[in-house]
Amino acid sequence: MSKVIAIANQKGGVGKTTTAINFTASLAYMGHESLLIDMDPQSNTTSGFGINKNNLEKNIYNVLINDVALEDILQDTIMDRLDIVPATTSLSGAEVDLVNMSDRGKRLKFALEKFHKIYKYIIIDCPPSLGLLTINSLVAADTVLIPMQCEFFSLEGLGQLSETISALMQSYDLELEGVLFTMFDSRTNLADQVVEEVKKFFKEKVYETKIPRTIKLAEAPSFGKPVLLYDPSGKGSQAYIDFAKEFLLKQNME
Ligand code: ADP
């Protein structure tokens, strides 16, 4: 069986997509068959792998709405052991089109059923909202991974965020995979203070590995590559490999 992990945070710009791309690439690099699903209409994960959205006849929208089989839109990527389910901006229409469908929250879960034999890890990049696309992602997922930007604003509403997560976990039979700090700047005291505060809420669920702020991570998508292929020896690559190692170690302990 695959483990299905949704990467979610209601805030935009916190590093969900960057983590989806580079965490999945690290898992594949470390030998695990992995599938990356783009559930965000912004479709940055899709373009981050150099896929030209204008050339896509069908995408995840058609799987959710028109019963197109997932294998018909699945694509190879430049990384071994990593396949992608692409999205385009047309996916934004799914929020409305799903509303009147039966099983509207379970469409992705059903579409994934026969892929559990094929992939060890299925990673879902969620949009920054709690609409039906995110609900489909959470229903399909076993766990949720929360990237968090290491800044003062992350502390605002932290109590509310942890309550929302508890509620979601109950409703969708989900577990919290963990909280990953992104865009970390170790030169500031503030960063350490933010980490300490967040640990009060999420305790051992906060990963030791922190993803540093580095321009290479921001540049890599414009070359259609995960950072592992764009800047293999850089600190962005190293951080996501370290994170994948920490993640895998935790899997072995469960
Ligand atoms: P989200 O998917 O949550 O909206 P993104 O992954 O798209 O967030 O990140 C938001 C912006 O920050 C993007 O421009 C991205 O390239 C940049 N970014 C993300 N992580 C890092 C990092 N560790 N260092 C530098 N820039 C980053």
Ligand code: MG
């Ligand atoms: Mg994103």
